[in-house]
Amino acid sequence: MEKYEILNTTIERGSSSCVFKAHNHDTNETVALKRIYFLEKNEGVPSSAIREVSFLKEMDHSNVIRLLDVVDNDKALHLVLEYMDLDLKKFMASSPDIAKNQQVIKSLMHQLLDGLAYCHSQKILHRDLKPQNLLIDCKSILKLADFGSAREIGVPLHRYTEGEMVASLWYMAPELLLGSRKYSTPVDIWSAGCVFAEMVIQQPLFTGYTELTQVIKIFSIMGKPNEETWPGVTLICDFLDAFVRNEPQNLAELVLGLEPAGVDLLSKMLCMNPEGRITASEALEHPYFDDILESPVNINFRT
Template identity: 80%
Template sequence: MEKYEILETIGYGSFGCVYKAHKRDTNEIVALKMIYSIDGDEGVPSSVIREVSYLKEMDHSNIIRLLDVLDDDQILCLVLEYMDLDLKKFMITSADIAKKNQVIKSLMHQLLDGLAYCHSQKLLHRDLKPQNLLIDCSKHILKLADFGSAREISVPLQTYTEGEKVASLWYKAPELLLGGQKYSTPVDIWSAGCVFAELVIQQPLFDGATDFVQVIKVFSIMGKPNEETWPGVTSICDFLDSFASSEPQNLAEVVPGLEPAGLDLLSKMLCMNPEGRITASEALGHPYFDDIENP
């Protein structure tokens, strides 16, 4: 740790703090993610072990880089490349971003590019949200971060442990909200679609307080699914026939200001049936990105 001079606190995580720091020998600015809960019989949290192992294996311009891992008695420190803000703070400080279609288009292209890489490496992120997407403000570069909830994709699909942390509530795919334990890459696409809509309207698209309320909010906009639109949905453990029937709303009214090609892409990302959801690699080839600047 003597190699680094801590400059300021930039965030708080589940197990510790994140600091902006200066590396003394190279003058490089880095982020130090401190993990404090390493004592007794607990050991290193499994989410940290996963994050370190996954980041060590990944090499992509839209994935945060792990530069080093320091182990100092009761503290484990991940040395990461420094980014200015997370996407949530970027949206707050750039209040007019909704008017900058090319900025939104570039950010979404980078998000999907990083996600396509993860999926090609057989990895689910499982917690995409604005707070886990980091921004270099001067260059509008976006990078996926926080892989503590990530999991390897298995074929055939495995049954994941009930109660595992999978996606933050407002960005959780309907198959997860309904209690599904077999899922794959479409859960990340749904989360990315929620981020897409939030960039445009500057507020979360679905903001329920509980899983049940979140389901109702999703159904109220996207329509209540049935066996015709989503085969097998009524067999998912938490699906209730008593859910109020609802028809899909016009996305152009729900997400005003988004061009027709963007609305088409968003509708494909927020397809209720996970089997019908567009993939990240397919999304990169969508006409919405035809006029993107510096892809």
């Protein structure tokens, strides 16, 4: 750790980790230093940290955060990551006028989907896509970060344990909220669609405060699914019949200002049936991106 000088800036603080801005004296670079604390003495490295290191060491893409170094000591594990100026949530809050620019949204969404398509091609589910885990630098480059909840896609698909927390509630796919224990890449697409809508309207689209109220909020906007619109849905949720039947709302009226092609892409990303949801690779070819600028928009945000 001697070559890293922690600056007096805490980028992010969580229950078991902190991210600091730091200086690498050997390379003269600014880096992000993620300090992951050991929860109990002699417990060793948390499994989430092992997963994050394992995945990041294997990935190499311009829209995925780079792992530069790993330093271990008796009290914590330190991940040395490339430094990014701020996350998408802070960007939207600090520069709302810039964040609502349609070309900025288009550029950032294309980069998000490009990084996500790469992860999926490497058989990796991110499982926790949200604005706080999407980082942006001063050159308008977006990168996927925080792979502590990521999982490798199994063949056949793994059945994850009940109660396993994946994704923050407002960005969680309906199949997870309804209790499905068998899922795949569509869960990331749903989360990305929620981020897309939030960039347009500058606030989250689905805002429940429990898993049940989140499901109700989604149904109130997207409509209550049935066996015709989502074959097998009644088999993954015992209390589905208790939900009030709602007809889907017009997305164009909820994401005002988004061009028709964007509304069409959003509707394909927020398809209730995961089998019908667009893939990241398909989304990159959607007409919404036909007029995207060749290089990222210079956003000149305030940090």
